[in-house]
């Protein structure tokens with residue numbers, strides 16, 4: 001508290017000096033002597049004029065935060081013990097978990113369909129707001145853990161001090177600095193994600209799926225496929241997208257949340273060695289000459305069994321509340337994303353790529369050692385003819401069991417696969 005009073009005194013003195021300076025500049029338009037050079041110093045150059053206006057920034061932010069909170073109070077659906085009690089309980093539990101002295105206010109707001117949530121405050125009051133399209137996912141027939149992750153992420157922002165007023169002033173200033181500002185914001189987001197993970201590790205797949213695929217399709221987004229692409233996708237343009245983003249890109253975020261041994265990446269992508277599964281597709285940074293032909297892909301896909309035999313048709317796209325599905329959610333979103341049995345992968349010493357003579361040869365006529373689509377049929381027999389216990393199309397394999405069946409102390413996503421070379425073992429380009 002003494003620090004608080006000190007900051008109040010400093011603020012009052014600072015604002016008084018600022019107001020007095022402005023008043024003097026207005027009241028004494030033509031001073032003489034030292035005062036004249038002071039006036040010239042204060043008014044000359046855009047830099048100094050900007051500095052003179054700087055004290056306005058905290059005031060503007062203060063008003064903006066007051067109005068934002070007032071909007072919640074005026075139009076938001078406030079979570080209470082009788083209104084969305086499940087969500088409110090998550091907020092209260094998060095506050096207790098992270099050692100907040102007071103329970104923050106919590107609101108559900110209509111976000112025009114946008115999947116988003118935020119935390120803010122006014123004075124010493126703090127609140128979280130969850131857009132309705134995101135909040136919906138927390139229903140008991142949907143994915144309450146995903147909502148728990150999001151709520152703990154937002155309360156985590158409060159617990160970590162990210163929404164404190166003066167920090168907000170500083171953050172607003174720093175955000176105008178290219179590279180540095182967004183990097184600070186991304187670091188804060190990783191911190192908040194850590195809070196979400198701490199309370200709801202099983203909500204990670206749902207939260208990432210929700211953000212990446214929307215509120216229905218999100219249940220089918222494969223977390224491992226998203227996370228592994230953070231390790232594979234590279235290039236300057238990709239990094240430019242990352243560097244300008246206020247939030248970590250979703251592939252990097254998934255990667256940081258899945259593998260808890262390393263902090264989230266701020267500027268440089270994770271190493272390819274941190275991928276958990278073999279790569280199936282060429283990456284966007286590889287030249288198109290390494291990309292498969294349509295016939296190759298169709299042939300490869302035709303060789304694959306339907307991913308989930310017996311699954312109802314509606315399970316392919318979108319899951320709806322109140323419908324019971326035969327395939328568990330985690331079986332889809334935590335499955336091995338590699339569609340070919342790894343034991344049948346061609347050896348690393350496969351012959352080098354030879355350009356096909358015709359523009360669009362049939363599959364198999366010009367094997368490309370670097371492409372999984374071109375694997376010779378003899379080494380990659382039709383599904384079922386040589387069952388591989390580790391095939392992603394069989395029942396969940398022993399190397400990647402469904403969540404909970406083989407807990408790994410480091411991660412809720414099961415043990416990491418062995419270090420067998422990736423299928424096709426394409427060198428990084």
Ligand SMILES: [Zn+2]
Nearest residue numbers: 153157189192
């Ligand atoms: Zn956040």
